[in-house]
Amino acid sequence: MSDRARLRDELVTWIPNLRAFALSLTQSAQHSDDLVQDTLVKALSNLDKFQAGTNLRAWLFTILRNSFYNGIRYRKYHQSTALDEVDPACLEQRATQEKYIEFQDVLRGMSRLAPEQREAIVLIAAEGLSYEEAAAVCNCPVGTVKSRLSRARQRLEEYANGKGARAEPVP
Amino acid sequence: MEASGESEEKVLLPSQETAQARAARDTAPQGLAARACSLPGELFDGGSAKLRAKPPAGRAVLDEARFTAGIVRFYETVLNEPVPEKMLRLVEEIAKRERER
Numbered sequence: 001m002s003d004r005a006r007l008r009d010e011l012v013t014w015i016p017n018l019r020a021f022a023l024s025l026t027q028s029a030q031h032s033d034d035l036v037q038d039t040l041v042k043a044l045s046n047l048d049k050f051q052a053g054t055n056l057r058a059w060l061f062t063i064l065r066n067s068f069y070n071g072i073r074y075r076k077y078h079q080s081t082a083l084d085e086v087d088p089a090c091l092e093q094r095a096t097q098e099k100y101i102e103f104q105d106v107l108r109g110m111s112r113l114a115p116e117q118r119e120a121i122v123l124i125a126a127e128g129l130s131y132e133e134a135a136a137v138c139n140c141p142v143g144t145v146k147s148r149l150s151r152a153r154q155r156l157e158e159y160a161n162g163k164g165a166r167a168e169p170v171p
Numbered sequence: 172m173e174a175s176g177e178s179e180e181k182v183l184l185p186s187q188e189t190a191q192a193r194a195a196r197d198t199a200p201q202g203l204a205a206r207a208c209s210l211p212g213e214l215f216d217g218g219s220a221k222l223r224a225k226p227p228a229g230r231a232v233l234d235e236a237r238f239t240a241g242i243v244r245f246y247e248t249v250l251n252e253p254v255p256e257k258m259l260r261l262v263e264e265i266a267k268r269e270r271e272r
Contacts, residue, residue, distance in 0.1 A: 037257070
């Protein structure tokens with residue numbers, strides 16, 4: 001098996017993580033899958049640019065993230081409607097009604113955060129990346145990741161207290 | 172003495188306050204998720220002005236551990252979903268095109 005074929009196989013194993021990361025960024029089941037497909041096309045077209053021995057997952061996340069923020073510029077991937085205004089039936093594609101109810105408060109809390117804050121929480125808490133790895137994916141200093149987490153916490157506190165009930169504006 | 176009686180009615184003894192606070196804490200739902208259910212305003216009541224005018228009963232403390240655990244569970248749920256066929260087909264098609272080149 002060639003190196004390229006091996007990389008492609010490894011890439012496929014990361015698709016679930018890409019989908020979860022994309023969903024946390026876009027907050028939309030449909031847009032997140034579009035974003036993942038864009039990422040797959042870009043990654044497969046640029047596999048020769050991947051440096052062997054480095055972290056493929058981080059490389060893929062960086063591509064996905066860049067696609068997301070480029071898409072925001074074109075208003076392509078961003079779900080502008082807050083999740084509490086979305087018909088729960090739309091989310092049934094993603095989860096059963098029971099699951100939706102279980103997660104809706106988490107989703108609502110997340111929808112109150114800026115994408116940079118969401119990605120910091122997800123990369124560190126859910127993906128288990130170190131601050132350094134998350135900073136590399138986000139192309140920012142470690143201190144910036146930490147301050148985003150801190151601002152996210154503050155924002156969630158405000159949300160829990162009924163302040164700042166509107167979603168963060170898109171940068 | 173009457174004024175004094177009114178004053179006594181308004182001021183709760185520390186022991187009574189503690190008991191009330193404890194009772195409220197014991198019966199209140201915990202964490203952000205539960206706290207969200209008691210938020211005033213348009214989030215959960217369809218924008219009822221009457222409810223929106225009510226101030227929050229007290230400052231809630233974000234239950235970070237519970238919130239983070241919720242995110243992780245949600246993330247894991249997505250991770251456990253099968254990869255959509257269209258994505259696997261896309262990868263296969265790109266590989267096929269490469270081989271044909």
